[in-house]
Amino acid sequence: MNDIDIESLKGIANQLRIHSIQATTAAGSGHPTSCCSAADLVAALFFGHMRYDPKNPHFYNNDRFILSKGHAAPLLYAAWAETGLFPVEDLLKLRQLGSDLEGHPTPRLPFADVATGSLGQGLGVGVGMALCARLDKLDYRTYVLMGDGECAEGAVWEAASLAGIQQLNNLIAIVDVNRLGQSEPTAFGHNLDVYKKRFEAFGWRTEEIDGHDIEEIVEVLAAVGLGQQPLVVLAKTLKGAGISFIQDKEGWHGKPLSKEEATRAIAELQPSAKSGIGVSIPAPHQLAAPKNDAPASYPPIAYKIGDSVATREAHGSALLRIGEVDPRIVALDGDTKNSTYSEKFSRKFPNRFTECFIAEQNMVGVATGFSTRGKVPFASTFACFFARAFDQIRVAGISMANVKLVGSHVGVSIGEDGPSQMGLEDIAMMRSIAGSAVLYPSDAVCTEKLMEQMASHKGIAFLRTSRPKTPVLYNNDEAFPIGGAKILRQAADDKVTVVAAGVTLYEALKAADALKNEGIGITVIDAYSIKPLAKDLIRSAAQKTRNVVVTVEDHYPEGGLGDAVAGELSMDGVKVHKLAVYELPHSGKPEELLAKYKIDAAAIVETVKRLASA
């Protein structure tokens, strides 16, 4: 890179600053100073260093760029506008309802692979992309621009650790150390050495630079990819850099400049500003495209009715079975693969499996990264530990990411390990994700078929599996579409409709038998798809039992199956009586706990009798 290019980059950086200031002042909100600190870094990355096709941001071998410090969105938008992807005039529509240039980036924009704005999440996604590049034998690199404040997030260190272990030398983190957080200075100010020691301890190569010295930036970027370690560039910067009366001052986080201030700032920056349009951008290498085609069908299954198989184990069998023919499938686990049975897949396809160790936030981030590259990642751990990654799952929802989560060991039916290991709020959590599917199989056949459905489905899907073995209920050719339910018992004079799923379905069936002996009929429904719920089927069944419904679930009463049925059907007059785990449970034997917390057959019988005679 010659001197002319350096000058050009300096000019482009100032042009990006001007756009960021103008857009946020026009919007009346936003984070211009957070844009200014990173403008030189972004100019150097986008206008000469990164290899990508600016007309086709989705090209499979483009270098990837993740703006982990998502509040600097106007800077990202300005960079892409200056590549010519869309008119720079559009930047003034920032944060308007009619424009996808939102307050923080989302994949509504073609150049944002993932939503950012919840800090500390970009690096984990970057790890997933870097692992995917290796798997697909592509040479794109993944760049993650982070703030110094977000380095307080543990998720950053989960990602850093795995990147170090995996020796991801195709992953580059750039930390914009502008020393000022939202409400006060960060703990370490401009002491880059703290960050250097931390990243080194996590297995990274580190470089410390002046983040406003384009020559230094260009020089350090030229050495990207050397050695076997991931690289972090620690850039000392000033918040608001380039605006003499604002830079490095407290009280300027998330604050647009007034019109007068903007005019003054732009007057300072304009003389040296330069458009990026027409600047030559290195093209990505033309390597073979990854094979990410879904198969026409999956191999058949062969269970026998009555066989005893835990749904968590059927999950493992399904993962292996569909993974055999579906090259899109990759799997991840958090050191529970012998309990979730994802180890079946990991043994057969070690290259397509990522052991994330005990770091669930990062596991979901890595899965999201894989999903942005056309893979269908299945991540598994105990259901309760997905709570650890709720924010990553939330953001995957905003990213409309194609991520599949499988949570095992749900409810009190795990028994002796006690409440810390019981998934009792996972349905509530996963239902609340925008666009999610929440699935809860009772037997092995249903589990296997739902795994196929998940692989075909677009978006976030969650499968809830149980620890105990349960008998196979369904024939191997039974279909289980997402949004469906199965009526297992129904007769003309039924008094109550019982809706169950998972282990409680067997309790409902036992209750049906017991009640039949006493002359009381109940309709039993397997609600294996909790979201979307088979509303019409359940409503219609309920209407035949005087609208009286009992739901039974191995979950807390809030936000689970009972709330789903009531929330969707009460408007039609359906009356839902919820059996659920109404108190903090204790350790004990599974059957003891189902009885103690009144979600067993006896509790169903008692409730039905009360309602049948009412």
Place this chain on the structure above:
Amino acid sequence: MNDIDIESLKGIANQLRIHSIQATTAAGSGHPTSCCSAADLVAALFFGHMRYDPKNPHFYNNDRFILSKGHAAPLLYAAWAETGLFPVEDLLKLRQLGSDLEGHPTPRLPFADVATGSLGQGLGVGVGMALCARLDKLDYRTYVLMGDGECAEGAVWEAASLAGIQQLNNLIAIVDVNRLGQSEPTAFGHNLDVYKKRFEAFGWRTEEIDGHDIEEIVEVLAAVGLGQQPLVVLAKTLKGAGISFIQDKEGWHGKPLSKEEATRAIAELQPSAKSGIGVSIPAPHQLAAPKNDAPASYPPIAYKIGDSVATREAHGSALLRIGEVDPRIVALDGDTKNSTYSEKFSRKFPNRFTECFIAEQNMVGVATGFSTRGKVPFASTFACFFARAFDQIRVAGISMANVKLVGSHVGVSIGEDGPSQMGLEDIAMMRSIAGSAVLYPSDAVCTEKLMEQMASHKGIAFLRTSRPKTPVLYNNDEAFPIGGAKILRQAADDKVTVVAAGVTLYEALKAADALKNEGIGITVIDAYSIKPLAKDLIRSAAQKTRNVVVTVEDHYPEGGLGDAVAGELSMDGVKVHKLAVYELPHSGKPEELLAKYKIDAAAIVETVKRLASA
């Protein structure tokens, strides 16, 4: 410590191993090998090093011990039994429904301050305890026993960072580096140097020892408290140590020994085993007890009806006001204190405020730590970022911890910042916590009164606050008990009951005015307490409007206000029509977004008209 003591400790360690093996074999499940690796460490800590009253585990100046690797519960139980707190015979009741010696420790036991078992959470709680010791001028120390596997959790590094920044030399972490995870060896095996570099980079003093060499353990513990840094003891251990045919072998995680194996193991350990009963335990110093008494009352408030005040700001005012007279109150924030307004408190009471930086998991852990010492911690950040700490909140629920969370910036009404900053699933999350209270004020008076209620309430409480300013609705002497609701509009011929909270309450009031002009009456209820819900009040109002209820909430439809009302009242025939944010929202102006997602007055009017004529 003399040679006799060393020999004695070696014997006690083996006795603890024997108990752990016997208890897990009797239970038929559990983690004996994870107990054995840490037995020497625990023997040295409990029988000569730590200062505490074994007859009074709650004494305020006892050293604290947190078993972060909670699956080694039998070891902890054995240690306390050997101090004489309860009969050693009880250890054989491990994991039984009738015993509080559960699979993982919970505060049902007097010596467990917090539930553990979700890995990586102990250190954050320990930071809270260590900060509290400093605040209360007590000299107890906090010891946290961790596994090496759990050091992959980011929460560990959030806690480590804050401990380093705060120079907590009264905090001691001990890492039991037994190199074997659940499903495979950890990434770093017995390479203690990796952990050493990481903790050093996070500001800790480090010591590397052989975790089975009692002399070395005793020696390194003798130097606890030196210098200004927190101390981590990195102990190289063998999983299953002491059992010749199991130690350091894979495949032994979470697996009890068979009866035969147990007999063989005990035969190896028995000859050198020694009871801890009667061993002299250093007494805690008798320092002044902390003042943790609730005040008789709180100072009055003085708002004027119609004043425009954001509930987030009223939260800050309340925190300061009640904090002035209530010494139990401490506050924490995650670098959002200028947005949540907790900065009002932080400025006045810097010693009682902890800036946790952008690390929400640790913030909740630290708050839990404070709560175990008699404080009433209020932790605040944007509501959506509490999703980051869901697992810590879940475990705080299992701990029955007295933690107060305040989440601001809820819903689409934040406007331009976009979905990543909007709390749209926080009600679902917080309702699902065992024993939680979920509160959602609409105006400043209600906010202030609910803050008082939260301070008096025992357990986890969540307050949901909004970004926009809203008019004061209530008189300063209005009472807002947890579990209550307010009827703001009601007339004999009302057609529909509208239940709202927060910003949507004002939309409901606007709708009532508009509908009144058209001759349609609606009942309007302020459901400021979503959990517990004012069931009787809402049911009774609904019955007067033909059981037709419309809920309106700035939240996703799953698990929120609408599901709460339907889930609790559909059984009584109440029909709930939910207005909520049914799709992934976009950036825009608050009022535009309320309209677009159909939770504004116009949407309420439209829905009521449809239902009134049905």
